[in-house]
Amino acid sequence: MFLYNKQREAGTPVIIDSLTGVYSKRKYNSSNQSCELTAMSEEEISQVTTADGYHRRTTLVNKQLPGPTIVVWKGAQVAVTVTNKLIQEGVAIHWHGITQHNTPWMDGVGSVSQCPISPGESFTYRFTASEGGTHWWHAHLGTFRTDGLYGALIVLENDTSSKPPLPVFHQEFLMLLHDWQREDSLDTYLRVEWEATRFSHGYGDTNTCRKRLTQADGTDLGPVHFTSGLINGKGRSYDDNDNAENRFVPLEKFSVEGNMTYRFRVISAAMMFPFRVSVDQHELTLIATDGDRIVEQTAESFIINTGERYDFYITTDQTPGNYWIRADTIELYADNMPVNRQHHTEAILHYEGAPDAEPTSQRKTCTANDTCVVVNCPFRQYGDQSMHIECLPVSELRSPDNQSVPLSESGDKWEEHFINFHFAGSDINPGQRSSVNGHRFVLPSSPPQVTGDKGLVPCTDELCGGEKYCDCSYHVTITPGNVVQMVLYNMGSGAGLAGTAHPVHIHGHHFYVLDMGFPEYNSSDGRYSSQNPDIDCGTSERCNAKRWADQSWEGGNKPGLNLRDPPMKDTVIVPVGGYVVIRFTADNPGWWFVHCHIEIHQVEGMAMMIREGTQGQMNPPPPGFPTCGEFHWSSAEFERAKKGYSTSWTHTLSVAAGGGIGAAVGFIVGLGVGIICYECSKKSATSK
Numbered sequence: 051m052f053l054y055n056k057q058r059e060a061g062t063p064v065i066i067d068s069l070t071g072v073y074s075k076r077k078y079n080s081s082n083q084s085c086e087l088t089a090m091s092e093e094e095i096s097q098v099t100t101a102d103g104y105h106r107r108t109t110l111v112n113k114q115l116p117g118p119t120i121v122v123w124k125g126a127q128v129a130v131t132v133t134n135k136l137i138q139e140g141v142a143i144h145w146h147g148i149t150q151h152n153t154p155w156m157d158g159v160g161s162v163s164q165c166p167i168s169p170g171e172s173f174t175y176r177f178t179a180s181e182g183g184t185h186w187w188h189a190h191l192g193t194f195r196t197d198g199l200y201g202a203l204i205v206l207e208n209d210t211s212s213k214p215p216l217p218v219f220h221q222e223f224l225m226l227l228h229d230w231q232r233e234d235s236l237d238t239y240l241r242v243e244w245e246a247t248r249f250s251h252g253y254g255d256t257n258t259c260r261k262r263l264t265q266a267d268g269t270d271l272g273p274v275h276f277t278s279g280l281i282n283g284k285g286r287s288y289d290d291n292d293n294a295e296n297r298f299v300p301l302e303k304f305s306v307e308g309n310m311t312y313r314f315r316v317i318s319a320a321m322m323f324p325f326r327v328s329v330d331q332h333e334l335t336l337i338a339t340d341g342d343r344i345v346e347q348t349a350e351s352f353i354i355n356t357g358e359r360y361d362f363y364i365t366t367d368q369t370p371g372n373y374w375i376r377a378d379t380i381e382l383y384a385d386n387m388p389v390n391r392q393h394h395t396e397a398i399l400h401y402e403g404a405p406d407a408e409p410t411s412q413r414k415t416c417t418a419n420d421t422c423v424v425v426n427c428p429f430r431q432y433g434d435q436s437m438h439i440e441c442l443p444v445s446e447l448r449s450p451d452n453q454s455v456p457l458s459e460s461g462d463k464w465e466e467h468f469i470n471f472h473f474a475g476s477d478i479n480p481g482q483r484s485s486v487n488g489h490r491f492v493l494p495s496s497p498p499q500v501t502g503d504k505g506l507v508p509c510t511d512e513l514c515g516g517e518k519y520c521d522c523s524y525h526v527t528i529t530p531g532n533v534v535q536m537v538l539y540n541m542g543s544g545a546g547l548a549g550t551a552h553p554v555h556i557h558g559h560h561f562y563v564l565d566m567g568f569p570e571y572n573s574s575d576g577r578y579s580s581q582n583p584d585i586d587c588g589t590s591e592r593c594n595a596k597r598w599a600d601q602s603w604e605g606g607n608k609p610g611l612n613l614r615d616p617p618m619k620d621t622v623i624v625p626v627g628g629y630v631v632i633r634f635t636a637d638n639p640g641w642w643f644v645h646c647h648i649e650i651h652q653v654e655g656m657a658m659m660i661r662e663g664t665q666g667q668m669n670p671p672p673p674g675f676p677t678c679g680e681f682h683w684s685s686a687e688f689e690r691a692k693k694g695y696s697t698s699w700t701h702t703l704s705v706a707a708g709g710g711i712g713a714a715v716g717f718i719v720g721l722g723v724g725i726i727c728y729e730c731s732k733k734s735a736t737s738k
Contacts, residue, residue, distance in 0.1 A: 062076060068296040070298075116282065124205050127178055129174055129176045140166025155500060188201075225317070226282055229321050232277055266431065269429075284302045308370055316361070340359050342619065344449060345449070349423045358426075425442045471552045473544025484656035485519065507522045533635055534633065539585055545581060551623050568625055569582050569625065584599055
């Protein structure tokens with residue numbers, strides 16, 4: 051926690067007394083050469099980013115955690131100018147949920163759709179807000195996203211007449227969830243890379259090792275220790291006995307009136323952990339996922355994975371008081387022993403007129419006569435039957451829109467791809483490494499959206515053929531106009547009980563979720579038994595790029611596909627030992643990133659690209675668009691250059707930022723303070 055001084059571009063450490071709740075700032079007293087605690091004004095206190103009450107380095111936009119919320123109308127042209135005020139790192143900003151039709155170079159993936167924005171540079175993103183709903187923006191280079199570089203992007207719709215009517219909402223609330231570490235995300239990633247995750251409590255701590263957390267099916271939740279969770283940048287850290295280490299660290303509070311209906315837009319910006327979201331004594335009604343409407347689905351709670359969004363509403367029909375809004379992790383075991391309590395973070399639902407006190411409410415008790423419905427489980431069964439929880443997979447949600455799923459009856463206009471998101475290793479490095487179809491993704495030296503394939507690290511047969519594990523810029527090519535079905539699966543080595551469910555995000559498209567296949571489970575306790583037999587791995591240890599075990603399912607003929615009213619998403623969970631069938635039309639030429647949204651997995655290499663069309667079929671970038679890449683030259687060229695360049699020379703780099711109609715939003719990225727400005731014409735934009 052720091053108090054930032056804009057004029058001096060400096061910070062002062064802030065302390066919250068754990069006994070009194072008094073905020074103080076540290077100050078050096080030169081007269082007696084001591085560091086003292088001094089009182090803070092209410093204005094100063096309001097400017098402190100508390101997070102979980104501990105001090106750590108963050109990367110923020112405009113001093114805000116989360117960053118500023120951008121609200122625009124569907125169809126508006128949005129302009130966002132990003133200035134990188136970091137000292138030595140490049141950045142890029144992705145607009146998660148926006149498909150960037152005809153503007154693939156605005157997708158904001160560093161080294162894929164654009165060159166990173168270097169320190170001191172500004173870059174103007176300009177795109178159409180073509181998809182309505184709850185979306186978000188975040189850094190898409192390195193590990194900056196999970197250090198705080200993210201925010202909400204809400205696209206409002208003028209015309210919803212084609213969709214079933216929703217209740218009249220008295221107010222809308224925004225919830226951004228985040229699992230928060232006490233160290234830089236890069237340090238967390240390096241601990242995973244070094245296979246030293248058991249020592250996440252500290253390399254010098256000889257008494258404690260990180261416990262392996264597993265979910266209801268006995269599979270791994272991931273290699274990172276859970277420290278604390280944040281809701282809208284606020285949360286608390288809890289000790290091993292589940293006591294708050296400082297109960298005066300503030301929590302987010304949502305004030306409501308009785309007998310009203312409120313909409314919540316929930317975004318997971320987590321590094322790794324999924325959260326199970328619920329509101330004590332209030333039933334949730336889910337209405338959208340990833341910005342796309344669904345048929346209303348009531349639930350006790352839902353599980354949200356990093357990258358996903360869910361919209362729900364509640365009716366405030368309970369006794370006026372204070373109620374916990376819970377975001378719990380989903381582990382049931384630690385080193386194979388049952389846990390007494392999941393890790394958690396929370397916010398407060400406060401009824402106006404009730405005392406301003408922390409809740410004492412309890413979550414719903416699930417019974418045989420009143421089971422709890424949990425939406426979006428990454429497994430079929432939530433523990434043993436005594437838990438009385440009914441899992442509803444995301445594939446069983448329904449879309450209310452009158453839209454036809456693209457069919458496979460188009461003959462030559464059909465293609466199907468099997469893509470395995472799992473852990474693999476090489477003979478040289480047999481440890482578990484994030485990969486897609488056995489390829490550990492390497493970023494190109496120049497963005498293919500700008501320079502084509504010349505910067506790619508090739509996936510040659512010599513390096514990657516057969517069952518080999520290799521490092522390269524892996525991609526698959528699809529043909530514009532085709533119906534594309536992808537089977538995203540999680541099998542082979544690195545799956546099973548040692549595997550992790552992967553939330554996979556596909557850039558450039560929203561897709562239909564047609565089916566989800568789960569592994570075999572033990573009927574008594576719901577634990578993983580063996581992988582789903584629908585995909586036949588045969589004798590292949592890694593099970594990469596396989597096909598259906600039943601060849602009659604080829605060509606889109608798999609039984610059980612929902613071709614009538616499947617939900618649409620842009621991020622979907624792929625269960626351990628199972629698969630998800632998705633489908634979309636290839637109508638957006640470009641290079642599109644596809645990756646596990648768990649930050650550590652993506653950075654380590656669980657990613658690939660879709661090359662949709664030839665370079666000539668893709669919209670070219672605007673004039674002056676930045677380029678970058680490798681540079682090599684010979685000794686002879688060097689000697690000629692020495693003789694030829696007798697005068698000084700400069701190289702000018704320009705970034706196009708043309709005008710347009712719509713909403714424009716500007717903000718500065720970095721550890722400094724920027725100005726947010728919204729300018730509107732014909733359509734309006736608002737700021738939360």
